[in-house]
Amino acid sequence: MRNEKTTEDIALGIRRRVFEHSMRNNGGYLSQACSAGEQLAWLYNEALNLGQPTLPMIPKPFEGVPSPNNPDYHTGAGYNGPAGPEYDRLFIAPAHYALVAYATLIEVGRMAPEGLEMFNQDGSSVEMIGAEHSPGMEVHNGTLGIGLSTAAGLAFGRKRRGDTGNTWVFMSDGEVQEGQTWEAVQACAFHNIEVKAIMDVNDQQCDGAMDSVMEVGDLRTKFTNFGAHCVEVDGHDLNAIRQASQENHEGKPLIILARTNPFHAMSILEERFPRLHYVRFKSEDERARMNQSIAKDLGVDPIDYAH
C-alpha cells in the first residue's frame, strides 16, 4: 500500500485516536500509545510488506470461536492482507496493546474509524484484549510470553516452505519475566530462526514499574547470551529503529529493544507513575485536567466527552 502519511504523522495520529477514545470512555491503555506509537507506526508504514486488506473496513461482529461447527471462522489477520509467501506477518504479542494496534490500522487505512467505536462493545470483534478474530490479529496472545514462540514456529515453517516474507513480533518488556520467552530465544538460536522482534521496553507492567515488581537485569546482555542478535535503541527515534532493523542477524533472531518513555507526548501522565498499565481517571477533575493537557501536547482540541 502507498505510504500517504509520514511515520511521524501516523505515530501522532495513533496517540490522538487512543487519547480521544480514552477520554470518551473514561480510561484506556493510554500509556501504551505513548511508548509504542513510533514502533507500530514504523512497522505498518515502513517495515512490513503487506498486501491489501481482505476483510471489510468496518469490522464484522463476533462470529463465533474456532470450532468444527463454525466452518466460516477466520482470524483478523486479513486486515494485514493475505498470507502470501512473499508477505510479512506480524503478531502483537502483548494483546492488551490492541487499542493502540487498532488505532494504527485506522491511521494506515486498513480499518475504518468506526472500528474503534466498536472497541470492547458486547458482540463486537474489536475486543479489548486482542483476540484471534480481532482486526489485525492472527493468534491469541492475551497470555503473555507465547507470542515469540508461535512466531518462531511460523518463521521456521515458512522458511522451510521457501517463503520470502518475514515474520515479525511486537513484544512488551514485561514478557521477559516469563520463562517461555527465554525458551523461545534459545530455540530460535539453536534452529537458526531469523524471526524479527521489536520490544517496547517501557519498564512498566501491570503492578507498576518493573523494577519494583521483578527486576529483569540487563536485557541486551541476556538476549545476546541466549543467542539472539540484540540491538538497543531509543524507541522514539525512528531513524534508530530503521537502522536497527537493517542489522545482519543471519542464523539468529533479531530482537530490537526499543527503550521508550511511558508518558512520551502525554507528559501529564507522569502524575500517574508508576501505575500506568491502564489509566482510568480517578475523578472528573483529573479527567478534565488530563483532557486539556494531553490535547495541548498532541495539538488537538480537548475532547468533548458527554459524560
Added chain:
Amino acid sequence: MVEMVSRPYASAFEKFAAGNPDILCLSADLTSSCEIDGFRDRHPDQFLSMGMAEQNMMSFAGGLGLAGYRPFIHTFGVFMYRRPYDQLMASIAYPRRKVRMMGFLPGVTTPGGMTHQSIEDISVMRSIPNMTILETGDATEVESICEAADSIDGPVWCRVLRGSVPRLFDTPIKVGEMRELSTGDDILVVTTGICTEEAMRARAALKKAGLSIRHLHLHTIKPFDSKALLDQIGSVKHGVITLENHVTEGGVGSLVAETMADAGVGKRLIRLGLRDTYAHGGSRPYLMRYYGLDALALVRGVEDLMGQEFGITESDLDAARVDEVHSLVKAEAL
C-alpha cells in the same frame, strides 16, 4: 500366549512420517524414550529437537501448524499438559491447529511416580473444546495411531504405549468406533488402554462363574458416540463397570456416567480406576494390583455389582504379563 510386539511405535511412526513433507517430528529430550531415535537418525530433516522447554515447544508447534505443518510432539504425556497447559490451550487447542500430541507413559505404565504418571490427562483433555482424544490398548492400535491421529482436522491427544506391547486386535483404529470384544447380557464392561488386557484376563473365570459379560474397548474417547454406548447398555441386565488407567473422575468412568445420566439410564455403574489418589513409583503389575486397576479388581467390581461372591482368585485368572524393569526395548528403566 499373546504375541508381544517390540517397539511398535518406532517402526509405525517412521513408516507413516518419513518422506511426508508436512509431518514434523518434535521431541523434548525424550527421543529414545519415545522410540523416535531411529527416525531422528534416518530423517534428521524432519526432526526438531526442542529441548527441555515444553512451553516453547507447544506454542512453537502452534506456529508450525499455522504454517501448514502437522507436528507430532513426542514426550511423556505428563510433561505435555501439566506445565504447558496454557500454551496447549492458547496455541494449539483454541485455534484448532493440527498438532498431534503423542503422550507416552500413560497412567501407571511408568515406575516414575507422581511426576511421570499422567493420571488425569483424559479428564483435562475431555474438558478442552476442539480436542480429540485417542488411547492405544495394544500393538495394533499403536501401529495405527499415527494415521488415526493425522486424520483429524484439529488437535489430537494420544495415549501411546511403548516398549514391549501385546497384540490384542487385528484391525487398526477406526476413529469414532468402539471395539466389541465379547457379547453378553449380564454386565457391560467398558475398558481403555492397558486395562483392556486386564479385562480379557478375567474373561474365562467370569464365564466359568456363569456370567455373561459384554466387553467394549474404547480407543476414541472424544468425540464420543453416546448412542452406540447406550445401545450396548440397553442390552445388559445388571449394569456397567468401567476400568481405566486414570483417575475415576473425569475419565472414561465419568464419560459413561454422563452418558447414562443424560439418557436417564437407571442401571448401576461401577467406576474402577485410581480413586481420587496419586500413585507412587513401582512396576506396572504391582501398581495395577495396589490401586485396583487389574483383572482381579474387575472381578471384585463384578461381585459388587452382582451382590455375590464367585470365589474367583488370582490363580483363576489368565497369567499377568510381567515386563522386565531393565529391558532392551526401553531406553531407560522408567
